[in-house]
Amino acid sequence: MTYTLSHWINGTETLSNSKRSGDIYNPATGEKIGKVPFAEQSEVNEAVAAASKAWPSWAAVPPARRARVIFKFKELVEANTGKIAELVTQEHGKVLSDAVGSVTRGLEVVEFACGIPSLLKGDFTEEVGTGIDSFSTRQPLGVVAGITPFNFPAMVPMWMFPLAIACGNTFVLKPSEKDPSTANFLANLMKQAGCPDGVFNVVHGDKVAVDSLIDHPEIAAISFVGSTPIAEYIYTRGTSTGKRIQALGGAKNHAVIMPDADLDMTSDALVGAAYGSAGERCMAVSVAVAVGDKVGDALIESLKPKIEQIKVGPGNDEDSEMGPLVTAEHLKKVKGYVDNGVDEGAKLVLDGRNLNLQGYENGYYIGPCLFDRVTPEMKIYKEEIFGPVLSIVRAPDYDTAVKMVNQHEFGNGTAIFTRDGDAARDFANNINIGMVGVNVPIPVPVAYHSFGGWKRSLFGDHHMHGEEGIRFFTKLKTITSRWPTGIRSGVDLSFPMMS
Numbered sequence: 001m002t003y004t005l006s007h008w009i010n011g012t013e014t015l016s017n018s019k020r021s022g023d024i025y026n027p028a029t030g031e032k033i034g035k036v037p038f039a040e041q042s043e044v045n046e047a048v049a050a051a052s053k054a055w056p057s058w059a060a061v062p063p064a065r066r067a068r069v070i071f072k073f074k075e076l077v078e079a080n081t082g083k084i085a086e087l088v089t090q091e092h093g094k095v096l097s098d099a100v101g102s103v104t105r106g107l108e109v110v111e112f113a114c115g116i117p118s119l120l121k122g123d124f125t126e127e128v129g130t131g132i133d134s135f136s137t138r139q140p141l142g143v144v145a146g147i148t149p150f151n152f153p154a155m156v157p158m159w160m161f162p163l164a165i166a167c168g169n170t171f172v173l174k175p176s177e178k179d180p181s182t183a184n185f186l187a188n189l190m191k192q193a194g195c196p197d198g199v200f201n202v203v204h205g206d207k208v209a210v211d212s213l214i215d216h217p218e219i220a221a222i223s224f225v226g227s228t229p230i231a232e233y234i235y236t237r238g239t240s241t242g243k244r245i246q247a248l249g250g251a252k253n254h255a256v257i258m259p260d261a262d263l264d265m266t267s268d269a270l271v272g273a274a275y276g277s278a279g280e281r282c283m284a285v286s287v288a289v290a291v292g293d294k295v296g297d298a299l300i301e302s303l304k305p306k307i308e309q310i311k312v313g314p315g316n317d318e319d320s321e322m323g324p325l326v327t328a329e330h331l332k333k334v335k336g337y338v339d340n341g342v343d344e345g346a347k348l349v350l351d352g353r354n355l356n357l358q359g360y361e362n363g364y365y366i367g368p369c370l371f372d373r374v375t376p377e378m379k380i381y382k383e384e385i386f387g388p389v390l391s392i393v394r395a396p397d398y399d400t401a402v403k404m405v406n407q408h409e410f411g412n413g414t415a416i417f418t419r420d421g422d423a424a425r426d427f428a429n430n431i432n433i434g435m436v437g438v439n440v441p442i443p444v445p446v447a448y449h450s451f452g453g454w455k456r457s458l459f460g461d462h463h464m465h466g467e468e469g470i471r472f473f474t475k476l477k478t479i480t481s482r483w484p485t486g487i488r489s490g491v492d493l494s495f496p497m498m499s
Contacts, residue, residue: 002032002033002034002035003033003034003035003181004021004034004035004036004037005024005034005035005036005037005180005181005184005204006037006184007037007039007043007047007201007202007203007204008183008184008187008188008200008201008202009043009046009047009050009201009202009203010047010050010054010197010198010201011191011195011196011197011198012197013184014043014046016037016038016039016043016204017040017042017043018037018038018039018040018043018205020037020038020040020206020208021035021036021037021038022035022036022038022177022206023035023036024036024091024178024179024180024181025091025327025328026090026091026093027091027092027093027315027323027324027325027326027327027363027364028093028314028315028316028323028324028360028363029314029360029362029363030328030362030363030364031362033090033091034091034181036177036180036204037204037205038177038204038205038206038208038209039203039204039205039208039209039212040208041208041212043203043205043209044172044203044205044209044212044213044216045212045216047172047201047202047203048143048172048213048216048218048219050197050198050201051143051170051171051172051198051199051201051218052142052143052170052218053198054170054196054197054198054199055140055142055143055169055170057196058165058168058169058170058196058199059139059140059168059169061168063116063117063120063166063168064117066116066165066166066168067113067114067115067116067117067166068194069165069190069193069194069195070110070113070114070116070162070165070166070193071114072192072193072194073110073162073189073190073193073195074107074110074111074114075193076189076192076193077103077106077107077110077158077186077189078107080185080189081100081103081104081107082100083185084099084103084154084182084185084186085099085100085102085103085154086099086316087153087154087179087181087182087185088102088103088153088154088179088182089315089316089323090181090315090316091153091178091179091180091181091182092150092151092153092178092179092315092326093278093315093323093324093325093326093364094277094278094280094315094323095315095317095320095321095322095323096315096316096318098276098277098315098323099154099315102152102154102155103154103155103158105155105444106152106154106155106156106157106158106159107158108446108447109158109159109162109163109447109465109469110158110162111447112163112447112448112465112466113162113163113165113166114166116163116166116167119467119470120137120138120167120470120474122135122136122137122138123135123136124136128480129482129497131482131483131485132480132481132482133480133481133482134478134479134480134481135478135479135481136476136477136478136479137476137477137479138167138470138471138474138475138476138477139168139474139475139477140167140168140169140473140474140475141169141220141221141244141473141474141475142169142170142218142220143169143170143171143172143218143219143220144164144169144170144171144172144219144220144221144222144223144473145171145172145173145174145213145219145221145222145223146160146161146164146171146172146173146174146222146223146224147174147210147213147222147223147224147225147226147234148160148173148174148175148176148183148224148225148226149176149225149226150176150178150179150280150326151277151280151281151282151326151386153175153176153179153180153181153182153183154182154186156225157173157175157182157183157186158186159451159464159465159469160173160223160464161173161190161200163465163469163470163473164223164473165190165195165199165200167470167473167474168474169220169473170198170199170200170201171199171200171201172201172202172203172213172219173187173200173201173202173203174202174203174204174205174209174210174213175202175204177204177205177206178326178327179326180204183202183204184202187200187201187202210234211237214234214237214238214241214243215237215241217241219243220243220244221243221244221245221246221472221473222234222238222243222244222245222246222247223246223247223464223472224245224246224247224248225248225282225464226247226248226249227249227250227384228249228250228384228410228456228457229249230249231247231248231249231250231458231459232247232249232456232459234247234459235247235459235460244460244472245459245460246458246460246462246463246464246472247458247459247460248282248452248453248457248458248464249410249453249456249457249458249459250282250384250410250412250456250457251282251283251284251384251410251412251413251453251457252286252287252381252382252383252384252408252409252410252412253283253284253285253286253287253410253412253413253414253415254285254287254288254289254404254405254408254414254415255269255270255273255285255287255288255289255414255415255416255417255441256289256291256395256398256401256402256405256414256415256416256417256427257288257289257290257291257295257299257417258291258295258398258416258417258418258419258420258423259291259292259294259295260418260419260420261295261417261418261419262417262419263295263298263299263302264302265417265439266299266302266417267299267302267303267306268306269417269439269440269441270285270288270303270390270441271303271306271307271310272441272442273285273415273441273442274286274288274368274388274389274390275307275310275322275368275388275390276322277322277323278322278323278324278325278366278387278388279385279386279387279388279389280325280326280386280387281442282412283412283413283435283442283443283444284386284442285390285415285441285442286384286385286389286390286391287374287381287390287391287393288390288391288392288393289393289394289395289401289404289405290392290393290394290395291395291396291397291398291401292394292395292396292397293394296372296392296394299392300349300370300372300392303370303390304349304350304370307350307368307370307390308350310322310367310368312352312355312357312365312367312368313357313360314360314363322368322388324360324363324364324365324366325364325365325366325387326364327364328364330364330386330387331364331365331366333387334366334385334386334387334388334389335353335366337379337380337383337385337387337389338351338352338353338369338380338389339353340378340379340380341371341374341378341379341380341389341391344377344378344379344380345373345378346371346372346373346374346375346378346380346391347371347372347373348369348370348371349370349371349372350367350368350369350370351367351369352366352367352368352369352388353366353367353369354367355367366387366388367388368388368390369387369388369389369390370389370390370392371389371390371391371392372392373392373394374391374392374393375393376393376404376407376408381393382408382409384410398423402427402430402431405431405432405433406431406432406433408455409455409456410453410455410456410457411432411433411434411453411454411455411456411457411458412433412434412435412453412454412457412458413433413434413435413436413437413442413443413444413453414431414433414435414436414437414443415436415437415438415439415440415441415442415443416428416436416437416438416439417439418438418439424438424439432454432455433453433454434452434453434454434457434458434463435451435452435453445466447465447466448466448467449466450462450463450464450465450466450467450468450469451463451464451465451466452464452468
């Protein structure tokens with residue numbers, strides 16, 4: 001039995017009038033399980049109109065009362081974590097344990113948003129001039145939107161809308177059409193939490209919906225996570241209309257392995273970072289830079305048996321450690337990268353292309369792949385694969401390894417594995433990357449710090465969540481005030497100075 005999704009507009013499920021739609025598949029079996037409508041511009045306009053109507057009254061709600069809605073939402077997500085994870089696994093394919101972990105990561109940002117009364121506090125200075133005080137406030141932008149990717153259908157939306165709404169904005173979410181059901185479930189929980197109608201809306205769709213949000217004059221800001229070409233497109237088109245844009249793009253995350261690294265700990269970390277969620281993470285480590293051939297040889301020797309033990313299977317099987325890829329098209333793309341790596345001369349140590357699971361022959365599975373002797377000129381080094389493919393690159397020394405990382409077009413995340421504090425400190429200070437781990441393979445900041453890369457991994461001035469998230473979803477206002485005291489100084493046409 002298949003299902004058909006609706007939009008969520010003005011606090012209720014809203015049937016689509018569009019004649020365009022997309023199919024939803026279970027990646028574990030390859031079966032079509034549902035249908036998602038692709039919104040026309042008129043339906044996006046309807047969602048924005050609902051958000052616009054709701055905004056003045058929501059912005060006027062005291063932050064402490066807005067926080068109570070977010071607190072209640074947090075409780076409901078906690079109570080329904082299992083159901084949300086099952087939805088994620090059903091439509092995305094990742095194993096349940098990974099799905100649960102992603103919901104928990106999203107909840108950390110929800111918890112951060114619960115502190116909005118203190119997070120919105122401004123500064124106050126008394127007597128900046130005789131009888132004059134100055135203070136600042138942070139005020140909401142209005143109607144804002146989020147466009148989110150397929151790989152984290154619960155976590156990434158929860159990195160956006162709870163904080164935006166807590167700040168006093170209203171929100172329109174356009175989730176990925178590949179696994180859209182989670183967004184509707186979260187919208188229903190927001191309704192149960194007491195979120196007023198129109199404050200949180202969900203419209204499903206493709207490029208028509210995206211362009212409608214970008215071009216809509218009442219959308220003040222857009223937060224996006226996805227590939228670099230789309231991130232750049234949204235940033236360029238959105239800023240041309242005067243919008244504030246935060247667009248997170250692709251990645252090619254390197255881990256530098258020093259000669260003094262704990263190889264057993266390092267290989268454990270790399271296996272989890274490269275193959276968790278089948279490599280469909282923007283923070284996945286896809287390149288390990290071994291400093292010296294001895295390190296490279298030892299790393300391969302340590303990695304190979306551990307990778308071979310990874311159990312690939314359907315996400316709802318509790319024994320599975322790695323599930324399928326999200327779509328048949330993406331499976332074909334990832335296999336094509338592996339083909340290309342072989343053609344360009346990289347050594348394929350482990351080949352997962354011919355994995356065949358009995359009973360799941362139509363699922364979108366590929367086994368873990370491991371390359372050695374990869375060079376910076378190869379396509380598998382240059383481009384984001386977004387699959388379970390780890391490439392080992394060999395550098396003769398530390399300086400060459402750092403240069404290699406810094407010269408790559410992406411600057412999302414990186415890590416160094418070493419026992420040397422001096423090397424770790426130098427790496428952290430001089431690497432041209434937004435998020436750095438020291439013996440930590442996936443350095444995703446906690447919710448009260450901010451997430452974001454550099455170079456072509458981020459378009460815009462603000463990172464996600466944490467204090468940067470507050471700044472993105474608000475605008476600063478500074479008030480300078482004086483009250484009549486009976487003192488008269490006369491007309492003064494000179495530049496105002498607080499003396």
